[in-house]
Amino acid sequence: MITILSDSALATVQDLGRTGALxxxxxxxxxxxxxxxxxxxxxxxNDEGAAAIELQVxxxxxCFEGEHHFALTGADCGATLNGRPLLPWMAGRxxxxxxLRLGPPANSRWRGARAYLCVAGGIDVPIVLGSRxxxxxxxxxxxxxxxxxxxxxxxxxAAADERPRPVEIGILPPALALPLERDGLPALxxxxxxxxxxxxxxxxxxxxxxxxxxxxxxxxxxxxxxxxPLEPIAPMELRSHGIVPGVIQVPHGGQPIVQxxxxxxxxxxxxxGTVIDADLWRLGQAPIGSRIxxxxxxxxxxxxxxxxxxxxxxxxxxxxxxxxARSWSR
Amino acid sequence: xxxxxDAAATLAAWLEATDIDLLELTGPAGRLRLRRNxxxxxxxxxxxxxxxxxxxxxxxxxxxxxxSQIVRSSLVGHVLHAHPLRDEPLVRxxxxxxxxxxxxxxxxxxxxxxxxxxxxxxxxxxxVEDGALxxxxxxxxxxxxxxxx
Numbered sequence: 105m106i107t108i109l110s111d112s113a114l115a116t117v118q119d120l121g122r123t124g125a126l127x128x129x130x131x132x133x134x135x136x137x138x139x140x141x142x143x144x145x146x147x148x149x150n151d152e153g154a155a156a157i158e159l160q161v162x163x164x165x166x167c168f169e170g171e172h173h174f175a176l177t178g179a180d181c182g183a184t185l186n187g188r189p190l191l192p193w194m195a196g197r198x199x200x201x202x203x204l205r206l207g208p209p210a211n212s213r214w215r216g217a218r219a220y221l222c223v224a225g226g227i228d229v230p231i232v233l234g235s236r237x238x239x240x241x242x243x244x245x246x247x248x249x250x251x252x253x254x255x256x257x258x259x260x261x262a263a264a265d266e267r268p269r270p271v272e273i274g275i276l277p278p279a280l281a282l283p284l285e286r287d288g289l290p291a292l293x294x295x296x297x298x299x300x301x302x303x304x305x306x307x308x309x310x311x312x313x314x315x316x317x318x319x320x321x322x323x324x325x326x327x328x329x330x331x332x333p334l335e336p337i338a339p340m341e342l343r344s345h346g347i348v349p350g351v352i353q354v355p356h357g358g359q360p361i362v363q364x365x366x367x368x369x370x371x372x373x374x375x376x377g378t379v380i381d382a383d384l385w386r387l388g389q390a391p392i393g394s395r396i397x398x399x400x401x402x403x404x405x406x407x408x409x410x411x412x413x414x415x416x417x418x419x420x421x422x423x424x425x426x427x428x429a430r431s432w433s434r
Numbered sequence: 435x436x437x438x439x440d441a442a443a444t445l446a447a448w449l450e451a452t453d454i455d456l457l458e459l460t461g462p463a464g465r466l467r468l469r470r471n472x473x474x475x476x477x478x479x480x481x482x483x484x485x486x487x488x489x490x491x492x493x494x495x496x497x498x499x500x501x502s503q504i505v506r507s508s509l510v511g512h513v514l515h516a517h518p519l520r521d522e523p524l525v526r527x528x529x530x531x532x533x534x535x536x537x538x539x540x541x542x543x544x545x546x547x548x549x550x551x552x553x554x555x556x557x558x559x560x561x562v563e564d565g566a567l568x569x570x571x572x573x574x575x576x577x578x579x580x581x582x583x
Contacts, residue, residue: 180519191517191536194546212519274539274546280518281544416544423545430465 154226179216
């Protein structure tokens with residue numbers, strides 16, 4: 105059991121998302137940085153998609169009521185356990201009564217926006233439509249379909265017995281292991297969208313060439329970016345159609361919106377591009393006020409990027425299994 | 435599944451041609467250790483029994499320093515003085531360390547294995563450069579004896 109001590113807003117229970125429910129108009133939800141969630145679970149020997157707590161407003165404070173192995177991934181928030189400093193991206197153990205505290209994300213070598221508190225056994229909330237993720241728009245999933253509040257108590261699932269117990273070990277954050285920058289700014293690979301050709305050549309060029317600022321109107325629903333206005337060759341009126349996280353829409357005014365995990369499942373704005381799935385975690389960690397760049401990519405390279413991420417995760421899992429087996433045998 | 439022991443003679447012959455003192459292989463089936471000029475010890479299968487010999491066996495003593503003051507590497511990898519996300523070192527010169535504190539990290543691929551302080555100490559000094567490759571038993575950190583520092 106974990107008790108939330110702070111009244112920090114916007115913390116939610118998330119897993120890898122509710123896939124396969126878009127046909128009913130239910131968005132995916134899920135962790136904004138799925139790489140961090142997966143890594144946290146790998147560190148603990150959990151299933152990769154076990155539910156964790158996503159944090160985006162700090163400070164955050166919680167109390168472990170039992171003995172729990174846990175891992176912190178995502179943004180480096182200078183966490184402490186009972187006042188003692190913890191390293192980021194590392195698994196540790198808390199005794200009953202242990203108080204975990206996270207501060208604002210540090211301006212470290214990689215600055216993220218969201219941290220993940222993973223626990224051995226995973227956060228145990230009911231599975232709805234195949235997922236434990238909080239679906240804020242529909243007010244279901246997670247804990248009572250809402251953000252966490254002070255005093256909330258979260259059950260922790262039983263850690264699988266047959267697996268080697270977690271050990272104190274860390275991993276290199278994927279932002280450092282798989283860096284992607286362009287001209288000194290974090291970059292995202294983008295596939296040109298269905299209405300790409302309907303924008304002026306100057307706008308298309310600016311889209312790739314100029315940096316884009318993450319505005320304060322950016323959250324789990326979508327990231328509103330600011331930069332040079334993107335102008336269509338002629339005004340466009342489209343019927344609403346299905347959209348997914350990663351789709352970059354350009355409403356009137358020409359300032360793009362990237363749909364994120366809590367995006368509504370349909371929309372009618374012209375789509376200039378789509379952030380590839382393998383890079384969505386990078387955007388999910390872009391702090392408000394930071395700048396990003398878009399890199400044009402192809403379908404084949406998007407799949408190669410996905411394969412690279414999957415292969416890196418598989419290598420991490422293999423090394424962790426070996427290391428745990430070695431520790432276990434000593 | 436074939437036993438690692440089947441390959442031990444071949445591995446030993448290959449090792450003859452190198453300057454490797456100790457080869458340790460760990461897999462799901464168990465652990466194989468081949469040591470130059472020493473006993474060959476092998477654990478195959480589920481092995482929960484303790485180390486067949488002490489952790490410092492076969493390593494060079496550090497001249498003039500009691501072994502109790504030396505923290506050694508338990509694996510092969512690159513030593514990191516700071517967490518890769520951070521600039522400040524894990525241990526500052528002339529500052530005390532406490533039992534269980536992370537003194538350094540050893541990076542193996544994407545893994546970061548903490549090197550923990552075995553006891554409280556008034557200060558700790560790194561014996562290897564940041565990023566250096568270390569092997570099993572290599573001295574990593576010198577802890578000052580209590581009362582010194």
